[in-house]
Amino acid sequence: MYSLPYDGLGATISDTSELSLTPTSTEEVKLKVLVSDGRANTSISFKVKLCLCENGGECDWNSTSNNAGFSVVSCICTPGWFGNDCSVELDSCTENPCYPGVQCIDLPPPEVNAACGNCPNGLMGDGFTCYDSNECADEIANDCDHLCTNTLGSYECSCNDGYQLYIDNKACIGYHPSNGFQARHCCAVQLNAATTQNLIK
Ligand SMILES: [Ca+2]
Ligand SMILES: [Ca+2]
Known part of the structure; x- marks a missing residue:
């Protein structure tokens, strides 16, 4: 009884x-x-052991935390969840895994990684890592007449002494005593107000 x-x-x-x-x-x-x-x-x-694991968390019956009441069993959480009872979703963006300025998108469990948006304009990469391409190292990747300086996301052209950078910021124009400034390879074109718009590198 x-x-x-x-x-x-x-x-x-x-x-x-x-x-x-x-x-x-x-x-x-x-x-x-x-x-x-x-x-x-x-x-x-x-002695009562209580399992409060949520979201598919597994009860570890060998590990308990006494909280002055029931003996609460520890949880082994499924991927993407954490906390004593696995009730907190992991925010994969907390540690800023994406390249600075790139949007971070937290993904729902069981995904534990974040997704990153596109790299900033001019940079290549997967959004986690973005890197500059050195356009100056590749003649096809830049169209500088004379000198090329690599910059983050782009490049800048400049000219040798005695030349001026044309308004397209790429061509270089040289000074001829008789004709004034002329583009290096557009020697037939004298640069004046009427012809500068015809100057194409
Ligand atoms: Ca998440
Ligand atoms: Ca660059």
Whole structure:
């Protein structure tokens, strides 16, 4: 014969002597069962381990944290979740995994990595890492007449001494005593107000 000496827990003992308790909080409770055969009584106390893991987290029954109430079982969370009960979604953007200025998109579990937007204009890469291409190292990648200076995301042209940079910022024009400034390869074109717009590198 079994009975529960403490009321109010919602615990029950079935006809088949199965004890059932569904806790509504982690507050400490005393769970004691009185056992009697009609002549002698004894009691059994239970240490209750509570598993509160959410989002598919697995209960590690060998590891508990006593919080003065129930013994709460530790959780092994599924990817993308963390926290004592696996209820907190991992924000993969917290540590700024993307290149500065690139949009970071946190992805839902089970994804643990973030996604990054496109690299800034002029830079190449996957958004996590972006890098400048040295246009000056490749003659096809730049159209500077004379000198090329690599910059982050672009490049700048300049001219040798005695030349001026044309308004397209790429061609160089040289000074001829008789004709004034002329483009290096457009020697037939004298630069004046009427012809500068025809000057194409
Ligand atoms: Ca996430
Ligand atoms: Ca560059």
